[in-house]
Amino acid sequence: MTVAVVGSVNMDVVARVPRIPGPGETLMATGVSRGGGGKGANQAVAAARAGGAPSVFIGAVGADADGDALRAALAADGIDISGLVTASAPTGVALISVSDDGENAIVVVAGANATVDRLADDQRALVAAADVVLAQLEIPVAGVLAAAAARAERAPFVLNAAPSSALAERGAGARLLAEVDVLVVNEHELRDILRGAGDDTEHELDAAVDALAAEVPALVVTLGAAGAVIAVGPERRQVPAFPASPVDTVGAGDTFCGVLAARLSGAGRRPQIDAIADAARVGAAAAAIAVARPGAQDAVPTAREVDALLGIIA
Known part of the structure; x- marks a missing residue:
């Protein structure tokens, strides 16, 4: 059951800082590291490594050292990178500050990711062969x-609406929502999308979930330590989070999304709420392990580690 991930890939440059600096403030970092990132690539790694699903990644890097390193890292995880093209633009870069309490601030330079505004014939063939298709909004x-x-007709289209600005735009947002089978957002993205649709009401969470759930076949709202809420039609399901001691929250949502998609492969075009809840529980376990480790792709656990946590909790 193959997962096709269409999205961004970046070189993450991460500075560890005591706290996230304010406007105009300079802080001395305690360390710096470089590693694979980008929501699309992070989710492909999570689907393959933690979700245990054959994964295909479709995106773009530059003809530079960062692009070479990112290609090699994805291939080392067993991901099919035949749909990863080399663009004339440089490889995307994310500049990340991570504080001692695990919070982060991120600035992304899209670079080659901005060229992924169409798919070539071979890339479309890779998508058509997949059992689930996963995308985000760091590409056009x-x-x-x-x-x-x-x-393919059998394959659900899972969209992680992050960043949510594109989905919050009237017109573009409506076209995207019309294609979605499963929409994944956090609470901030949920409210941002509703405002973009002209709903300026300050909803309580349940009412906000109801409002957006009316627009898509299935909705997953991640709530950090409060777990996740799943909405399919009138049905609602709460999925609790797993206990965690956060070290670095960068990529935790991507880990959740990648595993969710992997576990939905084979669930059919319109997955039922039980299947989504089961997939979300596995995604939550993987994310709980990931936040206790530094990095984005480096923090993604193996499927065996996730199964061990699920076995302990069960």
Whole structure:
């Protein structure tokens, strides 16, 4: 059961700081590291390593050392990178500050990711062969829509609406929502999308979930330490989070999304709430392990580690 991930790939440059600096403030970092990142690549790694699913990654890097390193890292995880093209733009970069309490602030330079506004014939074939298709919004909307259009009839299209700005735009947001089978957002993204649709009401969480759930077949709202809420039609399901001691929250949501998609492969075009809840529970376990480790892709656990945590909790 193959997962096709269409999205971004970046070189993460991470500075460890005592706290996130304020506007105009300079802080001395306690260390710096470089590693694979980008929501798309993070989710592909999570699907393959923690979700245990054969994964295909479709995106773009530059003809530079960062691009070479990112290609090699994805291939080392067993991910099919035949759909990863080399663009004339440089490889994307994310500049990340991570504080001692695990919080982060991120600035992304899109670079080659901005060129993923269409799919070539071979890339469309990779998407069409997959059992589930996963995308995010760090590439142009046109590229995301191309991925949705290329999927097989049996394959659900899972969209992680992060960052949510594109989905919050009227017109573009409506076109994207019309293609979605499972939408994954956090609480901030949930409210941002509703405001973009012209709903300026300050909803309580349950009412906000109801409002967005009316627009898509299935909705997953991640709530950090409060777990996740799943909505399919009138049905609601709460999935609790697993205990964790956060070291670095960068990529935790990506870990959740990648595992969720992997566990939905084979669930059919419109997964039922039980299947989504089961997949979300595994995703929550993987994310709990990931936040206790530094890095994005480096922090993703193995499927065996996730199964061990699930076995302990069960």
